[in-house]
Amino acid sequence: MNSANNQTKKTPSELMLPDANGFFGPYGGQAVPPHLKAIMDDIAKAYLEIRETQAYQQELMELYQHYVGRPSPIYFARRLTEACGGAKIYLKREDLNHTGAHKINHALGEALLAKHMGKTKVLAETGAGQHGVAMATACALVGLPCEIHMGAIDVAKEHPNVTKMKILGARLISVETGTRTLKDAVDSAFEEYMKDPDNFFYAIGSVVGPHPFPMMVRDFQSIIGREARQQFPAQTGKLPDYVVACVGGGSNAMGLFSGFMDDEAVKLVGVEPSGRGLGKGEHAATLTYGKPGTMHGFHSYMLQDEQGEPEPVYSIASGLDYPSVGPHHSYLKDLGRAEYHAVDDTACLDAFMKLSRLEGIIPALESAHAVAWAMQEARRLGPDASVLINLSGRGDKDADFVAEKLGL
Structure with missing residues (x-):
């Protein structure tokens, strides 16, 4: 990471770009096991390469305008x-x-990225269900299977979104462990992701998680x-x-x-x-x-x-x-x-x-x-x-x- 003195010389927008290790000042990074870090690094590399291609940019911009x-x-x-x-x-x-x-903004970006990377299934967590609906929508659009993990309390509370996810073809996993809310949905989806991270894509629903997800989701939003x-x-x-x-x-x-x-x-x-x-x-x-x-x-x-x-x-x-x-x-x-x-x-x-x-x-x-x-x-x-x-x-x-x- 850069020193505090060097950081303060940058504009605020420059400070909102992560360093090579995924840190924004002292925050962010990749606090994950080595084998998962390698997978995260692959996602970061693929994202930085694919996002610069004209085909990807044009498809995403056209979807923003004509679909969203x-x-x-x-x-x-x-x-x-x-x-x-x-x-x-x-x-x-x-x-x-x-x-x-707003969730559709990054859902489309992540679903397209998963398609370009040749992934076979998209996993996601959701709290209120908006990220789940957006990912189910984006995956239906690009033709990828989608599995959404949602806390049982939120499943009951946000029933209209649960129905939409099922109509859109997503498989919904109701999480009964812990507090049965968003944190536990994240834990559950991540556990499933770890079964085959080479072929699965975990589409995180906010500017959280290990690098590159905070950067990616911010870019899309x-x-x-x-x-x-x-x-x-x-x-x-x-x-x-x-x-x-x-x-x-x-x-x-x-x-x-x-x-x-x-x-x-x-x-x-x-x-x-x-x-x-x-x-x-x-x-x-x-x-x-x-x-x-x-x-x-x-x-x-x-x-x-x-x-x-x-x-x-x-x-x-x-x-x-x-x-x-x-x-x-x-x-x-x-x-x-x-x-x-x-x-x-x-x-x-x-x-x-x-x-x-x-x-x-x-x-x-x-x-x-x-x-x-x-x-x-x-x-x-x-x-x-x-x-x-x-x-x-x-x-x-x-x-x-x-x-x-x-x-x-």
């Missing part, structure tokens, strides 16, 4: 802004993508930031004052942040779930309350016990209940380039309902955390400020759960 429906628009939430009485609130509408979330960096000034005449996104693993946030990384006047804000409170197993606010540790093959901030083992976590949003976070975010926190805050279930549900009833947009519970932060801060920021939120997914999957929760 990119570019996703930016929408001024006028009635929500008026209700909050302060900063102007804008939404980057990733919820309008095919499959309903950076299309969000590139679009937004062009769209917002064209629409408003200036850059946003704040860009905001929810953070679990952190892919949708890195996607948006990447477009504004070197714009010093634009503040980057990640919003984590403080859940039901700050007791053990009651939240998943990793960057707010965690400390550096190692799990799932990489080093990053982590919610952990005295022995360094992952603590149980919780969020009302299944896609955010993960005890670690992408190494980019840990480095951004240490550098002070991004700030991270936490909002609880109550604020999340309030944002979910207000956006639905004021704008006719039903957000994913994950995205509602970012909306909640903007609603809380709008008055303090004042009417001259602008906030761009990555509305990373739509709430079809959450509608029945929320209705039951609120007695609607």
Whole structure:
């Protein structure tokens, strides 16, 4: 790794590129056995070579435009802004993508990579089910078998997405071990992957895991930031004052942040779930309350016990209940380039309902955390400020759960 002095001379966007060992500052890397490191290195080599070919780039860009429906628009939430009485609130509408979330951006990239590498099966984990649906969709498109591992609690909670994955032809594995949520789904999928890593492809669903996955997923999601960096000034005449996104693993946030990384006047804000409170197993606010540790093959901030083992976590949003976070975010926190805050279930549900009833947009519970932060801060920021939120997914999957929760 480069020294701290050399790192600080680089621009923020340069610091978000990993070194040869997959580190972003002190975070990231490949904390895996030697035989698995060799496989990860092969994936990195193949990715760096294949992504530069015209055939791969053209196929991916055409799919983004004609299949996903990119570019996703930016929408001024006028009635929500008026209700909050302060900063102007804008939404980057990733919820309008095919499959309903930002996950399709990297799912297509990974599925195409697996096809170009000659892999015979794609494995993936999923929490809220959006990554699972996106991977099942991408694998159906490229003609590869797909196996999705999902915690049993999330299977029950996110039933609409479970049905979609099955319709799309994926084999769904309900994980009954541990907390039966996202961490255990990752463990289960990785165990299956290790049975034949030469022929299987593990399509990680966020900017987490051993190198090269944090780099790869960030690269695929950076299309969000590139679009937004062009769209917002064209629409408003200036850059946003704040860009905001929810953070679990952190892919949708890195996607948006990447477009504004070197714009010093634009503040980057990640919003984590403080859940039901700050007791053990009651939240998943990793960057707010965690400390550096190692799990799932990489080093990053982590919610952990005295022995360094992952603590149980919780969020009302299944896609955010993960005890670690992408190494980019840990480095951004240490550098002070991004700030991270936490909002609880109550604020999340309030944002979910207000956006639905004021704008006719039903957000994913994950995205509602970012909306909640903007609603809380709008008055303090004042009417001259602008906030761009990555509305990373739509709430079809959450509608029945929320209705039951609120007695609607």
